[in-house]
Amino acid sequence: PAERNVYPVAGMTCAACVHHVGEALRTVPGVSRVSVNLATATAAVEHLPTAVEPAALARAVADAGYQLDTTA
Numbered sequence: 001p002a003e004r005n006v007y008p009v010a011g012m013t014c015a016a017c018v019h020h021v022g023e024a025l026r027t028v029p030g031v032s033r034v035s036v037n038l039a040t041a042t043a044a045v046e047h048l049p050t051a052v053e054p055a056a057l058a059r060a061v062a063d064a065g066y067q068l069d070t071t072a
């Protein structure tokens with residue numbers, strides 16, 4: 001079954017930011033579904049349990065210029 005985690009995201013201020021974060025997360029192998037919410041400053045990420053390291057998600061988002069908090 002897919003696993004779903006919700007992470008805080010810092011640095012998003014507009015709808016384009018939301019798109020950038022979503023696209024960054026979708027580049028990570030194993031990610032199946034992403035939903036980014038500006039109002040709550042969160043990203044919901046679905047992936048197979050063994051397929052994705054949180055550090056890989058954080059790195060992809062950092063490379064796009066935002067900060068994903070995978071420790072929450």
Ligand code: 9UX
Pocket residue numbers: 012013014015016017018020
């Ligand atoms: Mo959201 Mo960043 O506009 O240039 S994408 S502030």
